[in-house]
Amino acid sequence: MQHHPLQSNAHQSLESETIACHECDLLIHLPPLAEGHKALCPRCNHVLTQKRRNARDKVFAFAISAIIFLVFSLPFDFLSFESKGNARIVTLAESIESLSLYNFESIAILIFLTTILVPGIFLLGLVYVLISLSVNKMYRHTQKIAKFLFSLLQWNMAEIFLIGILVSFVKIASMAKVNFGLSFFAYVLFIIFLALTVSNLDRFQFWRWVKIHIDQNQPNLSQLKDRGV
Numbered sequence: 001m002q003h004h005p006l007q008s009n010a011h012q013s014l015e016s017e018t019i020a021c022h023e024c025d026l027l028i029h030l031p032p033l034a035e036g037h038k039a040l041c042p043r044c045n046h047v048l049t050q051k052r053r054n055a056r057d058k059v060f061a062f063a064i065s066a067i068i069f070l071v072f073s074l075p076f077d078f079l080s081f082e083s084k085g086n087a088r089i090v091t092l093a094e095s096i097e098s099l100s101l102y103n104f105e106s107i108a109i110l111i112f113l114t115t116i117l118v119p120g121i122f123l124l125g126l127v128y129v130l131i132s133l134s135v136n137k138m139y140r141h142t143q144k145i146a147k148f149l150f151s152l153l154q155w156n157m158a159e160i161f162l163i164g165i166l167v168s169f170v171k172i173a174s175m176a177k178v179n180f181g182l183s184f185f186a187y188v189l190f191i192i193f194l195a196l197t198v199s200n201l202d203r204f205q206f207w208r209w210v211k212i213h214i215d216q217n218q219p220n221l222s223q224l225k226d227r228g229v
């Protein structure tokens with residue numbers, strides 16, 4: 001990976017864009033990056049943006065894989081417990097639902113939202129925007145969804161849920177025999193592909209793709225005249 005030489009003052013290219021450093025708020029004029037390059041903040045060395053090779057294709061493939069594994073994590077056995085001849089099998093939804101049996105409905109709803117619904121909506125929204133970009137068509141909600149997408153990420157807690165499950169597993173293992181089911185492994189793969197999607201999705205580059213897409217699909221003035229606007 002090569003670092004792009006960056007200056008926060010003069011010598012800007014005409015196509016440069018202004019970007020604020022997330023760490024120190026410095027405003028920087030960013031010239032267009034070559035593939036494989038990344039830009040660092042000249043003041044605090046924070047990575048401002050990175051132009052990875054085939055980023056769009058990679059993000060699309062990872063997001064589709066994450067959606068498939070999320071769907072597969074729902075219908076099958078998630079965990080099974082065996083103790084003194086009694087056995088119990090739970091699905092992912094049942095393991096969340098069991099919290100409401102202990103009068104923790106609000107926690108159960110919050111876990112459902114942050115571990116299944118929000119990451120699911122994020123992935124579907126991302127795939128929607130990426131398909132819109134790749135067929136070069138401005139779908140009805142492309143711009144709105146693109147704006148909304150990143151705010152969803154702060155509500156994603158799928159990894160934390162998995163860590164919680166593993167901690168409980170260690171505690172329960174001394175009292176009962178616990179087995180992981182097919183849905184559990186699908187959920188682990190979902191988390192891995194979700195993490196790959198997010199780590200390959202550069203926010204600044206994503207906005208560049210969307211901006212170029214909007215510019216290309218905006219009706220120009222002569223077209224508007226022809227339509228009598």
Ligand SMILES: [Zn+2]
Nearest residue numbers: 021024041044
């Ligand atoms: Zn900085």
